[in-house]
Amino acid sequence: MRHLIFSLSVAALTSVAAHADWTPDIEAWNSPMPEQPAAVVVRNATIWTGTDAGVLENADLLVRNGRIGAIGQNLTVPRGAIEIDGDGHHITPGIIDAHSHAAIIGGVNEASRISTADVRIRDVIDSESINIYRQLAGGVTAINLLHGSANAIGGQMSVIKMRWGASPAELVFADAPEGIKFALGENPKQSNWQAAEPRYPQTRHGVEQIIRERFQQAADYRRAHEEHPSGRAGRDRVPPRPNHELAAIAEVIHGERDVHSHAYRADEMLALMRLAEQFEFTIKTFQHVLEGFKIAPQMAAHGVGGSTFIDWWMFKYEAIDATGYNPALMHEAGVLTGLHSDNPELARRMNLDAAKAVRYGGVDPHDALKMITAWPAAQLGIDHRTGSLAEGLDADFVIWNGHPLSTRSLVEQTWVDGRRFFDREADQRMRERLEQERSELIALALASDDNSNGNGNADGSDSPERRRVVHSFAAHLTGYRPSELDHDEFCIFHDH
Amino acid sequence: MRAFIAIFLAFTLTPALASDLRQPVPGVHALVDVRIVTAPGQVIEGGTIVIRNGIIEAVGANTTPPADARIHRFERDEGQEPITVYPGLIEPYLTIELEGDDNAEIPPGRHELIQPDRRLHAGHWPADRAAELRRAGFTTALISADKGLLRGHGLVANLGEGGLSSNLVRQQFGQFASFEGRASGRAFPNSLMGAVALMRQSFADARWQAEARAAWQRNPAQTRPQWLEGLDDLAPALDGRTPLVFSSQDLLDTLRIFEFIEAGTVDLVLVGHGEEYRRIEALAARPVRHILPLNFPDAPDIRDENDRNVSLEQLRHWHRAPDNPVALHEAGVRLMFTTHGQSQPGQVFERLAKAIERGLDPDIALAGLTTEPAAWLGLGDRAGRIRSGAMANLVLVEGELLTESPSITEVWVDGQRHVLAALVPPAVDPAGTWALTLGLGAMGDVEAQLVLSGPPSRMEGSLTVMGNETPLSEARVSGERLIASIDASRFGGSGNISIRLDIDGDRARGTGSGPFGEFTIRGRRTGGPDEEEKL
Structure with missing residues (x-):
């Protein structure tokens, strides 16, 4: 699949290079935060609750001050409530993508050390990435920004809400539990790329060993810090040196930081579960987990979730033994199962991946929808706030113009925190305004005398980062700034 | 021969x-009957400046030149602009490109990107850039290295001839930092988030080292703490005794730096990027002093109607960039201006003229080149304004300085006269x-x-x-x-x-x-x- 994309993009590079520097007309910084009405009601829609309440026909959804106020029929609403006619429409919870690298700037992998637990995605959230708006248009309301998979123990993750226009700090999902990326298999052991100086470890059992070693070091680290007397008593005692890497790993083995581990093969997933059990904590999810169907009962027993592709495989050796029935099989065995994107483009069509889970394995359509909403929310520990539609939860929901698992359906509106961040009609109107803005600026530029030297700026250093003109292997990805594409060997065409 | x-x-x-x-060749000079802008907004018409041995001895409308002074009189014809004397301009961000130490062996316990103990020396003197700056009216600069995450101490020097020994004004000012550095090859860090993590660990290590060493001094009967070379030099910046001058690459970097350096003890000064107007509310909420480049882009080339390869984003930035200085000023940010990143230091005038056109108060513009950096550098008593006792650093201009293309005729550094052009008949x-x-x-x-x-x-x-x-x-x-x-x-x-x-x-x-x-x-x-x- 990925290789197909690669071939297509190479073809695209030769044919549409002139369009490759297409840049979005909208920018986050000048996109105002939509208002949060005191009351909004959507009437007479088909509501997929994502809860045991199931799918409700001809139901109303009431939103009050950013939270869901009530769901039911013929709801009484406060005066002045904004009324939306939901007739013929479906409402679902906002889509939650548990595996994304879509709004990260300056590199997705800190690929140097075998453990980079001290590295934080929080520091590099790209609030200006057009992915946020594009994914809103696909109904996505929260994503988990993960570090890449170059290291056995990767960086600290960050869950964000898709508040297009907000600053990085405002994007952060404040209530989300802390988490960290782990990775097993070919990527941490450097199977698919050549390093002048190979890094330890180069085998799967070496990966298990290095994780075990770090766990032990982290336990020692935590103990040393706890034993250092605080206050006056410790004044004359040399304190242990801080180590942000071991501090984060200590949080893992004390159950204070969830592990989301990239893994394909059954054997190494079993090994990591056993290791975690020895340290008395639970792995939160396996990511990709293509061989999850082989060990689904063991996964359920451990309590680890499975966050998987529905039909992406064959892109490397450890990703061969795969099946589209994997989500269904894991779900039937009692594994908390979700579908993830791991790709900013796929993320806009997650509803179709859910639909495929109905086709392959006969998953109940409502459960299939939960695989991209309620269950990834539970995997991320944010299900007490979002991922389903119930009174008191955040008003993160999507209005579809048809059945959400249909290829013919489109997102009409996407609401986050009771704010309408995407509205297909408003988007159309906005395009006219942007065209006008462009004409006005062109007129100003033509009238100005500061382009006398011909082509743009004499000093390359003077211009802020331009969006990429042509990128050798990513020409089909338009509208990205160079530093978004300036990743490494794992990105764009490799899985993370 | x-x-x-x-x-x-x-x-x-x-x-x-x-x-x-x-x-310097000893000299007593009197610049007579000139228009003098002693400081932003303060003008003496037809005044006299007396210089003795590199220092301004007297300035005023009724100052009489001493008998031993060489008299400099600038005869002006009818209709010619008066010669105006301004304080020498100050460049707060002159960076030295360090070369040659790439292959140097990094001793154990050190990281190539963490060099807070770096000191510039006479061999680093940027003679060519100093001469360029001087021709644009700059007489003093804060000089620093441009390499790594923690880049070391800066120093303040005048931009006269003769190298560092004759120009040094102040040693060890500021600690310079940036998230731009990456390790070579596959070493840590090779990503932005890795660079932030290394910086965070270094700050924590520096704080720990101070504490650990002190504890060990008080009680030597315990294992001696590891010594992390270089990090002691970070202490003055951590304690707020010297500014931490953080070079920001873009708006996201500014927000990142704000989160990294919490408001409080550290005296944070940002080297800006020109996009600050985009989220000006973040700057208004934390109006730290800025060293601001005036990197306004030229208008995109759109004359060919059929080949307008320009994005709305580019057009917007072209249009808005000149608003950046006034937006920052109105947000409460104290501004200093830098020529950093400009191929010609003299472009600063054209850019400032544009910013003034967009509403920047000319006195604020001038202050950003004179009194603001002087005060920040602790040189308020000797630089940035024309007053008795100050260094004789002057710029002579036909007419006004802050115009698109000012006619700078002379620059004086430490009382040394540099005539720039035959503009003086x-x-x-x-x-x-x-x-x-x-x-x-x-x-x-x-x-x-x-x-x-x-x-x-x-x-x-x-x-x-x-x-x-x-x-x-x-x-x-x-x-x-x-x-x-x-x-x-x-x-x-x-x-x-x-x-x-x-x-x-x-x-x-x-x-x-x-x-x-x-x-x-x-x-x-x-x-x-x-x-x-x-x-």
């Missing part, structure tokens, strides 16, 4: 003598033959003969030393000064030997400099132009 070369070479091999020669005619004595310090004197002909604004001539006649490559008169140069290759050196002679009737006095060193010149006219034929 060979002897002449030998003498010049001898200088360079005799450091003590060379340093003697680099002393010639006030003397030195045509004729001059007998000169070149003062080579302890090596003694050398006699020379200078012959000049032609109009003062464009003269021709030759210099004869020890029987060897060498043509002048350039000779012109500006005011009362003859400026001439000789191709140094004729003496086996590279570049030019330049000569500056102040003409006073039939007497001349001045200095020369070239690849071999500096020398003094004195002499008198022995024959007028009419007698030239007889020679």
Whole structure:
């Protein structure tokens, strides 16, 4: 699949290079935060609750001050409530993508050390990435920004809400539990790329060993810090040196930081579960987990979730033994199962991946929808706030113009925190305004005398980062700034 | 001729003598009847500035030049703009590109990107950039290294001739930082988030080191803490005793730095990027002092209707960028301006003129080049304004300085006059033959003969030393000064030997400099132009 994309993009590079520097007309910084009405009601829609309440026909959804106020029929609403006619429409919870690298700037992998637990995605959230708006248009309301998979123990993750226009700090999902990326298999052991100086470890059992070693070091680290007397008593005692890497790993083995581990093969997933059990904590999810169907009962027993592709495989050796029935099989065995994107483009069509889970394995359509909403929310520990539609939860929901698992359906509106961040009609109107803005600026530029030297700026250093003109292997990805594409060997065409 | 070369070479091999020669030629000067902008918004019409040995001795409307002063009077014709004297401008972010230490072995316990203990030395002196800046009216700069995450201490120097030893004003000012650095190869860090993590660990280590060392000093009967070389030098910035000057790459970087350096003890100063207007509310919420580049883009080339390869984003930034300084000022941010990133320092005026057009108060603009950086650098009593006791750092302009293309005629650094252009009409005619004595310090004197002909604004001539006649490559008169140069290759050196002679009737006095060193010149006219034929 990925290789197909690669071939297509190479073809695209030769044919549409002139369009490759297409840049979005909208920018986050000048996109105002939509208002949060005191009351909004959507009437007479088909509501997929994502809860045991199931799918409700001809139901109303009431939103009050950013939270869901009530769901039911013929709801009484406060005066002045904004009324939306939901007739013929479906409402679902906002889509939650548990595996994304879509709004990260300056590199997705800190690929140097075998453990980079001290590295934080929080520091590099790209609030200006057009992915946020594009994914809103696909109904996505929260994503988990993960570090890449170059290291056995990767960086600290960050869950964000898709508040297009907000600053990085405002994007952060404040209530989300802390988490960290782990990775097993070919990527941490450097199977698919050549390093002048190979890094330890180069085998799967070496990966298990290095994780075990770090766990032990982290336990020692935590103990040393706890034993250092605080206050006056410790004044004359040399304190242990801080180590942000071991501090984060200590949080893992004390159950204070969830592990989301990239893994394909059954054997190494079993090994990591056993290791975690020895340290008395639970792995939160396996990511990709293509061989999850082989060990689904063991996964359920451990309590680890499975966050998987529905039909992406064959892109490397450890990703061969795969099946589209994997989500269904894991779900039937009692594994908390979700579908993830791991790709900013796929993320806009997650509803179709859910639909495929109905086709392959006969998953109940409502459960299939939960695989991209309620269950990834539970995997991320944010299900007490979002991922389903119930009174008191955040008003993160999507209005579809048809059945959400249909290829013919489109997102009409996407609401986050009771704010309408995407509205297909408003988007159309906005395009006219942007065209006008462009004409006005062109007129100003033509009238100005500061382009006398011909082509743009004499000093390359003077211009802020331009969006990429042509990128050798990513020409089909338009509208990205160079530093978004300036990743490494794992990105764009490799899985993370 | 060979002897002449030998003498010049001898200088360079005799450091003590060379340093003697680099002393400024002592001088007492009075700039009379000039318009003086002593500080932003403070103007003296028809005033006098007295300079003695590099220091401003007096300034005022009714100041009388002392008897021993050389009088500089700038005759202006009807309709000509008055000569205006401004305080010398201050560049707060002159960076040195460090070279050569890439392959240096990194000792254990150190990281190549963490060099808070780096100190610049005389060998780093950016002579070319200093000369460029001086030509644009800058007389003082804060100089720092541009490499790594923690880049070390800066220093403040004037931008006169002669290197660091004659120009150093203040050592060890500030600690310089950036998230831009990456390790080489596959070493940590090779991503932005890795760079932030390394910086965070280094800050924590520096705090720990202070605490751990102190505890061990009090109680030595315990395992001695590891010593992390270099991190002690971070302490002054962590304690707020010296500013942490953080170079921000873009708006997201600014927000990142704000999160990284919490408001409080650290005296954070940002080197800006020009996109601050985009989320100005974040700057208003935390209006830290900014060193701001004026990197306004030119208008995109859109004249060809069928090939308008320009994004709305580019157009927007082109349109909005000149609003950035006034937006920051209105957000409560104190501004200093830098020429950093500009190919020509002089572009700063064109850009500031545009910012003023967009509503930036001209006094704020001038303050950002003078009083603001002076106060920040702790030099408020000696730089940034024209006052008695201050360094004699001045910029002379025909008319106003903050225009698109100001006519800077002279720049004075430490009382040393640098005439930039023949904008000052010639006030003397030195045509004729001059007998000169070149003062080579302890090596003694050398006699020379200078012959000049032609109009003062464009003269021709030759210099004869020890029987060897060498043509002048350039000779012109500006005011009362003859400026001439000789191709140094004729003496086996590279570049030019330049000569500056102040003409006073039939007497001349001045200095020369070239690849071999500096020398003094004195002499008198022995024959007028009419007698030239007889020679």
